[in-house]
């Protein structure tokens with residue numbers, strides 16, 4: 013994004029707030045606080061990309077992924093990098109899929125409902141106005157009415173359906189399952205961003221995960237961050253935060269970061285840590301702060317994100333159009349479920365490298381079987397879920413003994429399914445297989461997959477069992493706040509980013525109201 | 529390299545040989561090339577000379593070459609002499625001007641740059657008798673010559689060969705067995721561009737065609753491996769006429785560059801303004817042919833040959849050197865943001881896994897992985913995929929079965945990602961996405977083509993077809 017004429021602060025200045033990370037959790041905070049008149053400096057590890065560089069190619073898009081190595085263990089090792097971790101001004105939203113269902117109210121009270129998982133320390137009703145604000149501001153496109161939430165309205169008409177969406181709609185009809193055009197954080201027609209650029213309507217190019225060239229997709233660099241800069245925030249790219257300075261009172265007085273190989277500090281009155289569910293706990297563990305609860309790094313979660321693929325007689329050409337244009341929430345609570353929580357299903361079109369990678373890893377094909385199967389690319393379509401993952405003791409992020417080029421210990425993430433995830437997965441796999449059979453798919457196969465990075469600094473009412481309070485404020489360091497996917501106590505069935513943004517605005521409001 | 533054989537051939541003998549080992553060849557060659565045999569330090573007329581290490585021997589040969597002021601020349605190295613010849617070739621390609629005229633190699637039953645696989649008991653026995661009494665020495669020297677030929681040599685030739693063995697300085701003999709043969713020059717020799725004729729005897733016990741394919745050929749992208757039937761380890765003595773014939777028609781030109789061509793219609797699409805110009809340039813770069821003499825950086829030459837063999841099975845696409853592209857990526861250190869905690873860092877994991885795979889082939893078939901047929905290679909890769917490929921440490925296994933499974937998952941993913949980055953691969957699957965872009969001067973582009981039609985069975989007129997779509 014264009015940062016040429018933004019306001020800048022000197023190293024010696026003490027700013028009101030330093031925000032670490034400019035993704036889904038950071039950007040709304042930066043915008044809200046700057047718009048409220050605070051002096052804000054955002055430190056972002058990644059570069060400032062210009063959309064001019066987005067070139068409709070998967071390998072070229074590698075530069076927007078977080079490629080510092082993470083170690084993946086546990087019984088279901090999760091892939092990082094292109095699978096779920098971005099970097100740069102805008103964070104993971106540069107390459108996110110912009111699929112934005114709201115969390116279901118029942119998911120926030122899962123323990124009360126089922127005796128499994130946890131209740132969130134806040135009411136769903138508190139989130140709704142924030143969801144509405146975010147959706148309106150981003151310009152979310154969606155169906156005129158939402159089958160699972162009668163009152164909900166989306167600001168823009170839905171995005172054009174593609175081949176996999178058409179197939180899924182037909183299959184759902186034949187099985188009596190409700191479906192809708194997906195709520196998508198992209199603009200189906202031209203849209204003026206508040207204090208930001210004019211965003212052009214989606215051209216159905218299908219490269220959302222590689223960076224949107226025309227600003228249709230709501231990445232933070234065309235939405236909250238221009239708003240922030242317009243209100244005087246400074247965004248410093250290529251600034252990797254490594255530590256904090258603290259005063260005698262234990263409060264953070266400065267954030268230490270490296271820029272161009274030089275260690276620098278920015279003095280501040282408060283810090284919002286928004287580095288994502290892997291780097292946020294890594295920073296806290298590395299500096300050994302805010303962890304009196306011993307909870308930092310615990311309860312790491314990825315969504316159950318299993319996909320089912322099939323070959324069709326139709327020419328599907330799944331690369332065309334917004335990749336996940338259809339949704340059903342009928343399984344947020346599934347009939348006859350032997351598990352807590354539920355899942356949503358989305359249609360899937362996937363670009364070749366990502367798909368080939370899945371085939372090679374997940375289906376295990378190689379040799380002629382692999383090249384022959386890839387040759388059917390234009391006849392393939394998939395569906396996939398996003399399913400609840402419950403917090404679990406065995407799923408933790410720790411620091412490995414291996415260090416990175418900076419000398420900081422690498423994050424090691426151990427993740428595996430427990431019974432609840434396995435049961436949910438089995439249920440969903442059966443449903444998806446059945447749908448694809450109904451649709452006439454041949455050569456159906458299942459891709460086991462884990463998506464998103466969630467948990468590790470959970471919020472709660474009690475500093476003995478949680479890292480931050482229900483608004484994201486550290487129990488131990490009262491000018492430290494966390495706003496990103498790390499604070500989720502459980503994963504929820506919904507994809508995370510919309511909820512992360514809603515929570516971010518809520519944290520910012522609280523911060524402002526608390527008089528800091 | 530022209531087809532014309534160079535004028536001069538410097539000849540480096542085997543362990544226990546000398547300049548005399550080449551006499552029979554000289555007679556049959558009959559002037560088609562000028563042979564300049566050299567006695568290596570400790571052997572033949574140079575038995576009093578010291579300096580038995582590979583580099584010291586290479587120094588001595590360099591002096592002899594300079595003294596002969598040859599113009600263009602090749603070096604023939606036999607067994608031990610081959611290892612010295614490879615060291616010299618490296619020096620020449622690194623720009624040593626005293627070796628400037630070196631234009632090719634002839635390696636006969638060559639000892640490879642990597643440590644030579646001599647069975648321990650044989651090594652011990654050879655070390656023992658060289659210092660024994662004269663009678664034992666005479667007996668064992670004859671037995672040594674016998675053991676290295678397929679059919680008995682003519683009496684006179686055999687006697688002269690035995691005499692040469694006995695002439696060798698025992699210290700030189702032992703030095704080769706103890707250290708020269710085990711010196712590891714694999715990394716140092718790397719990948720040589722010069723043409724090479726690599727000859728293996730069909731009856732050679734340790735340095736036959738399999739060993740040459742696994743350990744010598746990986747260094748010689750412009751090498752040609754020929755098995756000579758009915759010969760063991762001493763080709764110049766056993767079949768000098770055959771060697772002369774091979775020399776005469778040796779040194780065909782270098783290997784064709786690899787190509788994985790973009791079909792014309794896809795190429796035409798790339799040229800249109802539907803394709804973003806950064807992408808267009810990138811696609812053209814990715815379509816550049818791979819260098820057949822690519823010198824690996826992250827793995828060594830022997831491992832690279834195994835890597836190529838693995839990718840030839842995992843991604844059988846002629847003309848695309850996935851191994852070279854992967855090695856370049858590994859060497860650049862650019863990772864993908866994660867790895868299985870069970871595996872060491874990427875390059876290290878590749879090296880250990882390739883060695884493990886090779887050890888598995890040797891354990892199961894007594895052959896290197898590269899020498900197995902496709903079915904044999906596939907069987908081992910399938911075991912790796914199933915987490916059942918386990919090779920004891922004592923037999924050279926470096927990664928356990930679980931790790932081999934994780935590694936082989938990475939291999940498949942790496943292969944497919946490199947493949948599908950190539951425009952010819954995108955063409956083969958009929959991928960139209962490259963045409964969704966185009967250029968715009970605006971920071972947020974307006975008016976790019978994208979897709980108007982996104983539903984089923986509704987290709988836009990410009991979209992490429994895959995063979996499947998056309999069926």
Ligand SMILES: Cc1cc2nc3c(=O)[nH]c(=O)nc-3n(C[C@H](O)[C@H](O)[C@H](O)COP(=O)(O)OP(=O)(O)OC[C@H]3O[C@@H](n4cnc5c(N)ncnc54)[C@H](O)[C@@H]3O)c2cc1C
Pocket residue numbers: 032033034035036037038055056057058094095096097098099100101102103104105107108109110111112221251252253254286287288289291292295464465495496497498507508509510512
């Ligand atoms: C391919 C893909 C598709 C996705 N699709 C969807 C989707 O369709 N819907 C959905 O809801 N979610 C989706 N997500 C997930 C979504 O993008 C994330 O959940 C969300 O962006 C997380 O927000 P965050 O603020 O926690 O972290 P991020 O958005 O990742 O932001 C963290 C930022 O902090 C920076 N940072 C990290 N460490 C440091 C440091 N030490 N110093 C300075 N800066 C640092 C990083 O560079 C990064 O910019 C997708 C993700 C991926 C990768």
Ligand code: SF4
Pocket residue numbers: 198213214215216217218219220221223224225226227228229333334335
């Ligand atoms: S499909 Fe639409 S939202 Fe996605 S990248 Fe293309 S133009 Fe942007």
